Amino acid sequence: MEEKISLYRDAPSPVIVYHNKNERPHVDVPHLHSQYEIYYNIDGAKGFFADKRFYDCTGFDLFAIPQACVHKVIVSRGAVYERCIINIDTKIIDAINAAPHMNRPLSWLAGSPFPKKANLNEQEHEEFMNLIKQYHLQESHELKRYAALIGILAFIGGFFLPGRMASPAGSPPDSIAEKALVLIEDQFQDIKISEIAETLFVNESYFSKLFKEEFGLTPENYLIVRKIAEAKKYLYMGASVKEACFLSGFHNYSNFIRTFKNFEGYSPGNLEKLTDPL
Template sequence: MDESLEYLFDPIQTDLLYLHRITTYNMGTFYHRHNAYELYLFLRGHVNFYIENRCYHLQQGDLLVLSPQEMHRSFALDNNEYERITINLKKSYINRLSTPTTNLSACFDYRPKGKGNIVHLEEEQLQQVLQLTSELEYILSSNDYGADILRNNVIAQLLVITNLAFQQTEFVPTDIMPELVRKTMDYIECNLVRELTLEHLSEVLYTNSSKISRQFKKHTGLTIRSYILNRRIELSKQYLTEGMSITEACYQSGFGDYANFIRSFTKQVGTSPGKFAKNGILAEL
């Protein structure tokens, strides 16, 4: 596989995408992100969930919120059934459901990136959410009069419950990401504009390069090279949306070669840097 394709941008084409899945194989080998918010409810299985530089072993009733900017992946640790419900929602859709006094996207937006993503639902809360998701499944398969209004009502209820759960929780999830991998990711994040090689990382982290590479691939699903490339592209997108020129965005995000920047950006984002900046794609997230 081409390393530059290991990181997946999984676009959501509709305002709402609902999936209730039971699998016995891994679907989340690599980090990915969406152009929509995500509610993720874990029901059963033996699964680790990675968000940015953190990792959590999930328990039944764990509810996760993910913003479009947050890279994440799930990894099943065995072949037992892995059951979860995911609901992807476009920001514009949530905005339409919100009111001046009730911002339904608060649980996604008002927290640091990669932090505060998980709350654990007690049994009563879990059953309340499962009742609503069951209603939603039925509504989404119906063409009855008023189905669209009922759908919006259920989604609004789910978002109210989710926001209240995050506002009221005292739950602190245990981060099990190995320290070496976290340090590697943190160093890369703080030094994207510098030349970053495996040899350099080995020197600053005082660790054998083979061990760094092996551990990083195991816990992120990515090679260090592809991870650096993707973080640089994400930084360049931020600069472009802020009005920076393509040339400035290229070099300020750590690319030393303009042609390579254009080629890599276009391949991963699906459009050229110029078109991205012109169309304001990130504003649609």
């Protein structure tokens, strides 16, 4: 068994704002959050999966991701990967939307089950990065930091007006490993690795080698973590453990419990007992 991977990202604070740059190979797996997420690709990412949809991803692409939306980024192999990510607790978004005389100003984030996409120009990028910097400068002053967050959200919201949003869909990826991701995302409840290799007209062992080199996991383990992410989504939405098992593509209940615990370190029945965010 390969290293265990948590599909819910740890979020120890109701608001997380970070700017990160990776020069090492980046490994990303399908995951979801109980918080809302703003994802901004500065450089390095070339594709984005979200709840069975594939999106092109280029420099300065901005995504607004609803809570409990299973997503994964494709990073160009060997690329320097730089991005900003903002996670915000649902209670904060709800409180801002409920403010009197405000007409739900964050409905662009909270009003859709699907991600929204926009693209910034160079000047807008500089302004956005300056707002991120200003947020971090307020570390010792809670109220000023909250005001800085409001400023970031007000700035971002302008990009998700109907006339500014970018086309959500993208053209299919080119590489064999990336094409396999499209097949997995579309059919993960039922598809087998042998069927993926056959569809892509490649030898199964060669396909497995290519996939692991590209994404850091064997296709078998990737398929499992995708199903577990889907199960977590259903559990988060209130499904029973048995319902989550079969809806996510596991066909044996005992195997689902065992596999979930092996990968996550706890059983799916304990998920509701964990602190929020999951």
